[in-house]
Amino acid sequence: MGRTLAEKVWDDHVVKRVEGEPDLLFIDLHLLHEVTSPQAFDGLRKAGRTVRRTDLTLATEDHNTPTLDIDKPIADPVSRTQLETLRKNCADFGVRLHPLGDVEQGVVHVVGPQLGLTQPGTTVVCGDSHTSTHGAFGALAFGIGTSQVEHVLATQTLPLSPFRTMAVTVEGELPDGVTAKDLILAIIAKIGTGGGQGYVIEYRGSAIEKLSMEARMTICNMSIEAGARAGMIAPDQTTFDYLEGRDHAPKGADWDAAVEYWKTLRTDDDAVFDHEVVINASELAPFVTWGTNPGQGAPLSERVPDPASYEDASERYAAEKALEYMGLTAGQPLRDIKVDTVFVGSCTNGRIEDLRSAASILDGRKVADGVRMLIVPGSVRVALQAVEEGLDKVFTAAGAEWRHAGCSMCLGMNPDQLAPGERSASTSNRNFEGRQGKGGRTHLVSPQVAAATAVLGHLASPADLSDAAVPAPAGV
Amino acid sequence: MEAFTTHTGRAVPLRRSNVDTDQIIPAHWLKKVTRDGFEDGLFEAWRKQPDFVLNQEAYQGATVLVAGPDFGTGSSREHAVWALQNYGFKAVISSRFADIFRGNSLKNGLLTVVLPQETVEALQQLAEADPAAEVTVDLVNREVRAEGVKAGFELDENARWRLLEGLDDISLTLREEEAIAAYEAKRPAFKPQTVVA
Numbered sequence A: 001m002g003r004t005l006a007e008k009v010w011d012d013h014v015v016k017r018v019e020g021e022p023d024l025l026f027i028d029l030h031l032l033h034e035v036t037s038p039q040a041f042d043g044l045r046k047a048g049r050t051v052r053r054t055d056l057t058l059a060t061e062d063h064n065t066p067t068l069d070i071d072k073p074i075a076d077p078v079s080r081t082q083l084e085t086l087r088k089n090c091a092d093f094g095v096r097l098h099p100l101g102d103v104e105q106g107v108v109h110v111v112g113p114q115l116g117l118t119q120p121g122t123t124v125v126c127g128d129s130h131t132s133t134h135g136a137f138g139a140l141a142f143g144i145g146t147s148q149v150e151h152v153l154a155t156q157t158l159p160l161s162p163f164r165t166m167a168v169t170v171e172g173e174l175p176d177g178v179t180a181k182d183l184i185l186a187i188i189a190k191i192g193t194g195g196g197q198g199y200v201i202e203y204r205g206s207a208i209e210k211l212s213m214e215a216r217m218t219i220c221n222m223s224i225e226a227g228a229r230a231g232m233i234a235p236d237q238t239t240f241d242y243l244e245g246r247d248h249a250p251k252g253a254d255w256d257a258a259v260e261y262w263k264t265l266r267t268d269d270d271a272v273f274d275h276e277v278v279i280n281a282s283e284l285a286p287f288v289t290w291g292t293n294p295g296q297g298a299p300l301s302e303r304v305p306d307p308a309s310y311e312d313a314s315e316r317y318a319a320e321k322a323l324e325y326m327g328l329t330a331g332q333p334l335r336d337i338k339v340d341t342v343f344v345g346s347c348t349n350g351r352i353e354d355l356r357s358a359a360s361i362l363d364g365r366k367v368a369d370g371v372r373m374l375i376v377p378g379s380v381r382v383a384l385q386a387v388e389e390g391l392d393k394v395f396t397a398a399g400a401e402w403r404h405a406g407c408s409m410c411l412g413m414n415p416d417q418l419a420p421g422e423r424s425a426s427t428s429n430r431n432f433e434g435r436q437g438k439g440g441r442t443h444l445v446s447p448q449v450a451a452a453t454a455v456l457g458h459l460a461s462p463a464d465l466s467d468a469a470v471p472a473p474a475g476v
Numbered sequence B: 001m002e003a004f005t006t007h008t009g010r011a012v013p014l015r016r017s018n019v020d021t022d023q024i025i026p027a028h029w030l031k032k033v034t035r036d037g038f039e040d041g042l043f044e045a046w047r048k049q050p051d052f053v054l055n056q057e058a059y060q061g062a063t064v065l066v067a068g069p070d071f072g073t074g075s076s077r078e079h080a081v082w083a084l085q086n087y088g089f090k091a092v093i094s095s096r097f098a099d100i101f102r103g104n105s106l107k108n109g110l111l112t113v114v115l116p117q118e119t120v121e122a123l124q125q126l127a128e129a130d131p132a133a134e135v136t137v138d139l140v141n142r143e144v145r146a147e148g149v150k151a152g153f154e155l156d157e158n159a160r161w162r163l164l165e166g167l168d169d170i171s172l173t174l175r176e177e178e179a180i181a182a183y184e185a186k187r188p189a190f191k192p193q194t195v196v197a
């Protein structure tokens, strides 16, 4: 019987297989950041162990880094300690680090792909759940806990029990103004936040094949919000074109050998998935969340749902709690929801196409009075590219704040936070209670919806902007 | 890692579903660089509410958490497990755990037990009716016992063996040096490197 993409990559990394035990898998790329690594290095030190493969390990600073005044000492002592600890650990153990101020610094899941380190058919791990992002290249990429970080540092392997496989097939054309973010929010709303549990999801079908690499990363990034261990997309010409010439992409004969291998990384026609979901792209619309988990979302044109309409008791309870926390009433049109803050950034939507897309809408317009808009590029490279294209000027002219690269308001570990009761439209990936600051209320949206929302002051899509024709989004 | 064979202690009923790791230990606690001292951050937001179950005198010193379905969703932070352990929990019982949380818990010696929702409900009712009631989580016999409750649970044999023996993953894997070196020797040259070793 044929194998799925995920199974092929898995099989190619088995170091040891014993019936009844987890497989020992080799890890091709281990990414580190300051939050989940200190205790792992601490463990190594205590046990007198070393990092086995510093040449397969890369660290960057992202979660705690400030997005203003980055040349000044970090005010928060705890953030400073974490960054200093990472610097010391990387120096002590010989790990390559891109610290704040470095040109390759940025959100770990933006940095790996842009350096060309994330490649098809590799295993990628990081102590961060959104490691699923790297699956966009046909890599098997998943988040791990700190003990596992220590394990990979010490052994470059992980003992893992096989996943189940799920296919999410998206056929047809995405309508104008509907982006990868809308698609993944719709997928999560359909399968639920626990629906992907235990699975590696492979996204396939004509609508997926048409997506740019960056849009594919947005999709795979949020696989974890459906509970999945990982998300994957088979590598194709789009993938190869993105990689060719990047710093760490193979060169010369290695490139040819790599491409030849990468072309074999497709689910066989006779392979069987454990579960299949089919989505019709043409029925989708801009999608926003109204609740406190990423599965609580709806098309922007709809209303806040009535908890009483849920048959499942725990869903009903969750919806009631969510409306209470979010300060919303059932039946209220989603478009009427006013926001104070708009955040464009994160490893979900902080890449150059996302910034282009937001800029194309903000160009010549103004952020509404009383709304603060933060634009936080996913990496320094993204920021430099944006400046080269003049996007920073578009943002500042519109009244948005152009910030330094990092995770920023995606999780509010640095000073970029929502105040209690404040409401944001955010291009990040989690709308959990307090995620963006204690008492903060988050609506997850695409960069386009974020930009239109900033202009109008309430949740809106570019189609709601009456003053001008809306340009086509870059890269979808 | 501390070995887990069987544990008897009082239980705390946590009647909430979808408890994510942000609720278990809020993000600002992640800034610590040690493995201990997370107990005060456990369920921090809820502990500010006087009527929250962990604030009730009767449940002080309890060691078994009986939670609603989908416990431990959200980010992969292992600090959630440490916080539960630092607080004093030895086992968590729920009808469903998020994968990453479950993996993290078993690796750290916190036993996560999956039981049918009716049984979880029965244990919660018991702990509510009598906070002094004891619950036994028996990994040797894979069984949870309490007054009126006797329920078997599943746990894969490998995870169980390591918990029973208190063996950590790294020492086990380092025994496979030969296999790892053999794999490394046959990796293709085109595989990416972050630095030239």
Ligand code: SF4
Binding pocket: A062, A063, A107, A108, A109, A128, A130, A346, A347, A348, A406, A407, A410, A411, A428, A429
């Ligand atoms: S941008 Fe957000 S989701 Fe991504 S790594 Fe940073 S905190 Fe995590």
